[in-house]
Amino acid sequence: MSTFKQEPHKLLVIPGPIEVTDEVLYANAYPPVAHTSAEFIPVFGDSIRLTREVLYSKDAQIFIIAGSGTLGWDQIAANLVEAGDSVLVLNSGYFGDSFTECLRAYGAHVDEVRADFGHAVTQAQLEKALSAKKYKLVAFTHVDTSTAVLSDAKMIGETVKRVISDAVCAAASEEIRMDAWNLDVVMTASQKGLGAPPGLSILAASRKAIAVFEKRTSPVAGFYASWKKWIPIMNAYEAGKPMYFATPPVNLVRAYRQSLLEITGGPVSLEERFALHREAAERVKAAATKLGLKMVPASPSVAANGMSAIYLPDGVGVADIVPRMAARGVVVTGGLHKDTKDKYFRIGHMGTTVVNKQRGDIDKVIAVLTDVVNEVKHKQNA
Amino acid sequence: MSTFKQEPHKLLVIPGPIEVTDEVLYANAYPPVAHTSAEFIPVFGDSIRLTREVLYSKDAQIFIIAGSGTLGWDQIAANLVEAGDSVLVLNSGYFGDSFTECLRAYGAHVDEVRADFGHAVTQAQLEKALSAKKYKLVAFTHVDTSTAVLSDAKMIGETVKRVISDAVCAAASEEIRMDAWNLDVVMTASQKGLGAPPGLSILAASRKAIAVFEKRTSPVAGFYASWKKWIPIMNAYEAGKPMYFATPPVNLVRAYRQSLLEITGGPVSLEERFALHREAAERVKAAATKLGLKMVPASPSVAANGMSAIYLPDGVGVADIVPRMAARGVVVTGGLHKDTKDKYFRIGHMGTTVVNKQRGDIDKVIAVLTDVVNEVKHKQNA
Incomplete structure (x- = not known):
C-alpha cells in the first residue's frame, strides 16, 4: 500500500463527483498499462464481477465503457428500443426529461407520467398508465439528482416486471437489488455512490434484457454504444482474455476497481x-x-x-x-x-x-x- | 510542483496508451472537483484552446467528451451524415474497416478505396474515385495503428477539400495542420501522441463542418454524441461559464490539460x-x-x-x-x-x-x- 496522500482541498459534497479515497486516486495515477496486458485483464475482470456484486445480481451482463453517465441512456435507447416502440418514463425531475429526450432521439414513442416537483410517481399512477397501454419498457430515475427525489425501485419492479432504472446517483448509496426487484437494466456512473472519479458509464442488463436485445429485428442504432460490440469484449475480459473494440480507460478502470474492492471487501458490509x-x-x-x-x-x-x-x-x-x-x-x-x-x-x-x-x-x-x-x-x- | 513520482513499471511502448509524465499522472490524481466550479472551468477552457493550438486551427469547434477514440467515429456519423449520404473511406487497415462499419451503422452509403496491406491510398486512386462519384465526405485514417501506415493528410486535404481525418494515433506525433491542409474534422483521443491516460474522445470540426452540421434536415442520430448538445457546453466553458449536459471526467480533463501545457509550453516547440x-x-x-x-x-x-x-x-x-x-x-x-x-x-x-x-x-x-x-x-x- 502506498503512502500517497491527496492534495488538501475543499470538501466536495455535491451529488457527484464526490470525495474519493487516497487509494482510489492513487490507482488513477498508476502508470498506464496496455489494455490487452496480463496486468490489466484481471483489473477489468474484477470490475465486472464486483459491479454485479454491488447490484445484487447473479448473472447480469455488465458494461463498463468510457463515457459520462449520460451514455447509459444511449446504450438503452440504441440497443433495447426499435423505432416505434412504446416506452413509459416515470419522470421525477430534470433527468426524467433528458431520458425521455434521449429515447425519442432513437425513435421511441415515449409517454410520461410526470410527478409534481418534489414528488415521485406513485403506484396508483403507474398502474393506471400500465392499464391504459402496453409498453415495451418502463424507465425511471432512482434518485433524480435535480430534486433528491427517491423513487421506490422495489415497488416499480414488482409492479412492472420489465424495468429500466437510471441509478446514476443511487448505486451503492441506495439499496438496489437488481434480481430480487425485477430490475432489467440498471445504469449508473463511476463518480457518485460508486466512489471513483467521473468518466465511466456503468450498466447492468439482466438476461431477460439481453434476450430482448438479441431478438431485435432492426440493426442497433449506433456503433460506440452497441452491445453487439461490447458483449464479446466484456465476456472476454471476464474470462481472462483480452479483446479489442475500443481502448478502455485503463486508469479509471483501475480506480473504479479499487473503489469496488473497498465497497465490497472493506470492514463495512x-x-x-x-x-x-x-x-x-x-x-x-x-x-x-x-x-x-x-x-x-x-x-x-x-x-x-x-x-x-x-x-x-x-x-x-x-x-x-x-x-x-x-x-x-x-x-x-x-x-x-x-x-x-x-x-x-x-x-x-x-x-x-x-x-x-x-x-x-x-x-x-x-x-x-x-x-x-x-x-x-x-x-x-x- | 509536486514531487510525485509514478510507480516503477515496465516501459509502455505500444501505439497507445503510452508513457506519460509524472505531472500528468499527478493531475489525474488531483482530488475530484465540481464540474461547474470556478476551479474546473479554466481547466476545461484551457484544454479546448490548447487542442486548437496543437492542431494549428484558428477557430475549429473543439469537442472533449468522456469516451474512447471510437466515439469520434460516432460523433462524425451521427452529426455529419444523413441517411443515404455518400461517403468515401480511404482504407489503409483495421481502423478503416471500423470507420466504414460505423458510418454504415448510421445509414451512410460508403464506398471504399482500399490500399493493399502496408500501403496508403495514392493521389491517383483518390482522384479516380472522386471523378466517378460525388461524395459528401471523404474520410481517412492518418496513422492506421494496425499497420503503422501514414496517409498523406496534406495531399488528401488539398485534393478533396472536405476531409475527415481520424488522427487518433497521429495528433501531436505527426504534423497536422488542420486549417492549412483543408481538414474539416480531425478526431483523436487522449492516450497517444497527446500524452494523457485514455478516456477522452477529442474532436475538432472546422467552421465549414459545423455549417454542414447546422444545415442537416434530419435530426441528429443519437443523444450522447450530439453536437447540438455539446456545442453550447464547449462554448460556455471556453467563455468561462459552466453549463451542464453530462458530467465531464474532471480528473482526465485535468491530466489532458497538463499534457497540453507540456506540449505547447515546454522547452520543445x-x-x-x-x-x-x-x-x-x-x-x-x-x-x-x-x-x-x-x-x-x-x-x-x-x-x-x-x-x-x-x-x-x-x-x-x-x-x-x-x-x-x-x-x-x-x-x-x-x-x-x-x-x-x-x-x-x-x-x-x-x-x-x-x-x-x-x-x-x-x-x-x-x-x-x-x-x-x-x-x-x-x-x-x-
Whole structure:
C-alpha cells in the first residue's frame, strides 16, 4: 500500500463527483498499462464481477465503457428500443426529461407520467398508465439528482416486471437489488455512490434484457454504444482474455476497481453502507430542519439518502449560500431544475464521506451549513 | 510542483496508451472537483484552446467528451451524415474497416478505396474515385495503428477539400495542420501522441463542418454524441461559464490539460516535437533493419513516425518476441489486422518517450529489441 496522500482541498459534497479515497486516486495515477496486458485483464475482470456484486445480481451482463453517465441512456435507447416502440418514463425531475429526450432521439414513442416537483410517481399512477397501454419498457430515475427525489425501485419492479432504472446517483448509496426487484437494466456512473472519479458509464442488463436485445429485428442504432460490440469484449475480459473494440480507460478502470474492492471487501458490509447513508441523510436533514429549512422531496418516503435538496430561506439566493460555504471549505451546489433552480441548493452525502466517519465530513458539512445560514439570516435582520 | 513520482513499471511502448509524465499522472490524481466550479472551468477552457493550438486551427469547434477514440467515429456519423449520404473511406487497415462499419451503422452509403496491406491510398486512386462519384465526405485514417501506415493528410486535404481525418494515433506525433491542409474534422483521443491516460474522445470540426452540421434536415442520430448538445457546453466553458449536459471526467480533463501545457509550453516547440518523433522512428526502424527485419509500411514515405509495425523474422511468432521483451521491461504488442496479425509486431514511440531523451526510452527499446531478436535467432540456429 502506498503512502500517497491527496492534495488538501475543499470538501466536495455535491451529488457527484464526490470525495474519493487516497487509494482510489492513487490507482488513477498508476502508470498506464496496455489494455490487452496480463496486468490489466484481471483489473477489468474484477470490475465486472464486483459491479454485479454491488447490484445484487447473479448473472447480469455488465458494461463498463468510457463515457459520462449520460451514455447509459444511449446504450438503452440504441440497443433495447426499435423505432416505434412504446416506452413509459416515470419522470421525477430534470433527468426524467433528458431520458425521455434521449429515447425519442432513437425513435421511441415515449409517454410520461410526470410527478409534481418534489414528488415521485406513485403506484396508483403507474398502474393506471400500465392499464391504459402496453409498453415495451418502463424507465425511471432512482434518485433524480435535480430534486433528491427517491423513487421506490422495489415497488416499480414488482409492479412492472420489465424495468429500466437510471441509478446514476443511487448505486451503492441506495439499496438496489437488481434480481430480487425485477430490475432489467440498471445504469449508473463511476463518480457518485460508486466512489471513483467521473468518466465511466456503468450498466447492468439482466438476461431477460439481453434476450430482448438479441431478438431485435432492426440493426442497433449506433456503433460506440452497441452491445453487439461490447458483449464479446466484456465476456472476454471476464474470462481472462483480452479483446479489442475500443481502448478502455485503463486508469479509471483501475480506480473504479479499487473503489469496488473497498465497497465490497472493506470492514463495512453493503447493508451497513446503505444504513450509513441513511444515517448521514437523517443528520443533514435534521440539521437543516433545525435551521428552519424545508426539503424539496415532499416527504421522507421519497427522499434520497445519498443527497439532499434543500429550499433556501425566504429572500435568500443560491449566491448567498453556496459561495459562503465554499469559502469555509465545503463545496455544495445550486438547484438543477428549469423552473425552480434558484429556489434550492443541493448537498451530496455519499461514499467515503459517510462511510469513513473518522473523516468528520458530515460534522463539517452541518457546522458550516449552520454557520452560513445563521450568518445570512443575521444579515437579513440587521 | 509536486514531487510525485509514478510507480516503477515496465516501459509502455505500444501505439497507445503510452508513457506519460509524472505531472500528468499527478493531475489525474488531483482530488475530484465540481464540474461547474470556478476551479474546473479554466481547466476545461484551457484544454479546448490548447487542442486548437496543437492542431494549428484558428477557430475549429473543439469537442472533449468522456469516451474512447471510437466515439469520434460516432460523433462524425451521427452529426455529419444523413441517411443515404455518400461517403468515401480511404482504407489503409483495421481502423478503416471500423470507420466504414460505423458510418454504415448510421445509414451512410460508403464506398471504399482500399490500399493493399502496408500501403496508403495514392493521389491517383483518390482522384479516380472522386471523378466517378460525388461524395459528401471523404474520410481517412492518418496513422492506421494496425499497420503503422501514414496517409498523406496534406495531399488528401488539398485534393478533396472536405476531409475527415481520424488522427487518433497521429495528433501531436505527426504534423497536422488542420486549417492549412483543408481538414474539416480531425478526431483523436487522449492516450497517444497527446500524452494523457485514455478516456477522452477529442474532436475538432472546422467552421465549414459545423455549417454542414447546422444545415442537416434530419435530426441528429443519437443523444450522447450530439453536437447540438455539446456545442453550447464547449462554448460556455471556453467563455468561462459552466453549463451542464453530462458530467465531464474532471480528473482526465485535468491530466489532458497538463499534457497540453507540456506540449505547447515546454522547452520543445511543436515543430521540434514532430522532428523528435521522426528521429525516434528512424532510430527504431534502422535498428530493426540492421537486425534483418522488414517494415509493414511498404516504403518510408508511408511510414508513421509515432509507431512502427515490424514483420517477425521467418519462423518466429509474436509469442517469441513480445513476452521476451516484456520480461526485459519493454511492453510492445502484436499485430492488429485480421489477415496478418500473427506475422508482425508493433512498437509505439510517442510523447514523453521520444521528447524527453534523458529518459533513455528509445535506447532501451532498441537494446532490448536487439537482444531478444538475437536470442531468438540463436535458438533457431541451435
